[in-house]
Amino acid sequence: MPTLAQVRTLVHDLIKPGLEELGDIVGSKQQIASREAVVMLTAIGLQESALTHRRQLHDADPGPGVDLQPIQTPGLGAYGLWGFEYSGIRLTLRHAKVRALRNIIEALTSVGLDPDPDARSANASRIMADDKAALWLARLYLLTDNQALSLDADEMWVVYKRVWNPGKPRPEHWPANFKLALDAYPEKPLPLTKRGAGMILTGVSAAVTYGPDIVHTATGMKAIQLGPTWQTIVGVMMAAGMILTLIGTIRARKATGK
Structure with a gap:
């Protein structure tokens, strides 16, 4: 099993x-x-190949001290880091949702994949040789399922089983693999430079604007009145703070895909 640092590098x-x-x-x-x-794709790659093996190994365990050898018969076993069988390659390339994508032929050919669903052998060889081609095919494979992706390990186990239909599912490995995938790509914090600065500006401006009146109401002390120039400056600061907060929030949501 790869380490967290290794998985983060792959991500x-x-x-x-x-x-x-x-x-x-x-x-x-x-x-x-x-x-x-x-x-999801990180977790599936870990589940299928530990994001290491590009050709499925023999299911049979020959015993201690004997190296496992790749399956040599064309069409048997699974190919690439995401463990594609011939049937999965064909299903992905002929699925209506995939064929309907804009520029899909250009996308496939740009990584050396043949758009012909029956070109299973050529595409199997390609995804063993090119990890990006295998990644793209795996992402398109997920599009063939109607359920939206989530960060819930149990929900995504159901999707993985339904789409990949693994011969030996190994459910006991999924929670750890999914957690490793989550840890390798944590949710990004909101950008401090924009959102944080915006919140500070807004807070300071609000304090300057409303603070004296609040103090006056609570203590009876005379409120300090701002002149027109300072009122304009504080108003601009508050508006800038709100804009920066909004921009920072939008950028953070885009960064996390939400």
Whole structure:
């Protein structure tokens, strides 16, 4: 099993940028490269291959001290980091939702995949040789299911089983794999430079504007009256703070795919 640092590197170098590139081509970046999609594909890759093996190993255990060898018969076993069988490759490429995507032919051919659903052998070889091609095919495979992706491990286990239909599901491994995927791509904090500055500006402006009246009401002390120039400055500060807060919030939501 790879370490958290290794999985984070894969997420940073392959999965997240790869999904963003696919999303740009097909015109649906927010859906294709959402945090839910990144986490789900990371978890599936861990479940299928530990994000390490690009050819499924023999199911039979020959015993201690004997190396497991890749299956050599074409069409048997699974291919690529996301463990595609021939049937999965064909189903993905012929599915109506996938075929309806904008620029899908361009997307497939740009990573060396053949859009022909029957080109299973060529595509199987391709996804063993190119991890980005395997990632894109896996993301398209998830589109064939109607359930929205989420960050709930139990819900996503059901989706994984339904879509990948693994011969040996190994449910006992899924919780740890899903948690590792979540930890490898944590939710980003809201941008401090914009949202934090905006909240500070808004708070200071509100304090200057309303503070004296509140103090006067509570203690009877005479409230300080701001001149027209200072009233304008405080008003601009409050407006700028609210705008920065809004921009920071929007950027954070886009960054997490929500």
